Amino acid sequence: MSSLRNAIPSRAHKERSQPSARKKFGLLEKHKDYVQRAKAFHKKEDTLRKLREKAANRNEDEFYFKMVRTKTVDGVHRPESEANKYTQEELMLMKTQDMAYILQKVQSERKKIERLTASLHSIDNPPANKHVFFAEDREEAKELQSRYSKSEIPLTIDNILTGIKRKTDRSYKELEARKDRLSQLEKIYMDMAMKKELQKNGRKRKLTEDEIVCPTSQPVYKWRAERKR
Incomplete structure (x- = not known):
């Protein structure tokens, strides 16, 4: 009987689907x-409950790292603004260090440009290279003349000159790129x-275009003369 019950396939139970009116x-x-x-x-609820308990039982005198970046205003801890993080003297010192680094880069680029310009000048104006041969008699002179009048040596020289020209072109491109970089560094x-x-003390004002003797793209300021004590 049990074998007969197992042979009959059981009915597949299907879960109810969403009604057509609630398909959306x-x-x-x-x-x-x-x-x-x-x-x-419930997991989120338990987490929030534990955090509320920690906040309620927190010791107000216990040190935490945010203490050094906050101040009390009317009994309320407020974070200090980033603008007041450094004093005026510290900001001036950092700007001076940045300027020293930029000035070092400017001087380095100028030296590289000078060396590259000198090497290109020596390439563009090569010294006269003349070979002098001495012969014992006229027959040896004719033999030397016929030997070096062939097209082997000029062909080799042309190959050398072609390589020098390619190297010179690359050097000129590098020179132009370094000049552009130097101008950008100088502007910075x-x-x-x-x-x-402009951050220094003292009264100053920006000059108008009519007051500038030599017009430039950069703004020009004039400081009021103050008597030194």
Whole structure:
């Protein structure tokens, strides 16, 4: 009898699908989906409860690292702004160090440009290279003349000159790139120097275009003369 019961296929139980009127809400939530959602919800609740307990039982006198970056205003801890993190003297010192680094780069680029310009000048103006041969008699002189009048040596010299020309072209491109970099570094240095001067004490004003003797793209400022004590 048991074998006959096992031979008859059992009916497949299908879960109820989402009603047609509720298709817009997506798939119908099953019991296993509810269990998973409930566990996640209670886990978040427990975490928040523990954090509230820690905050309520926290010792106000206990040190924590945020203490050094906050100040008390009317009994409330407020974080200090980043603008007040450094004093005016410290900011000036950092700007001076940055300017020294940029100035070092400017001087380095100038030296490289000078060396590259000198090497290109020696290539463009090579010294006269003449070979002098001495012969014992006229027959040996004719033999030397006929030997070096062939096309072997000029062909070899042309190959050498072609290689020199390619190297010269690359050097000229490098020279132009270094000049552009030098101009950019000089502009950055001038901007930093101007910002540093503007941060100093003293009354100053920006000159108009009519007051500038030699017009430039950079703004020009004039400081009021003060009597030194």
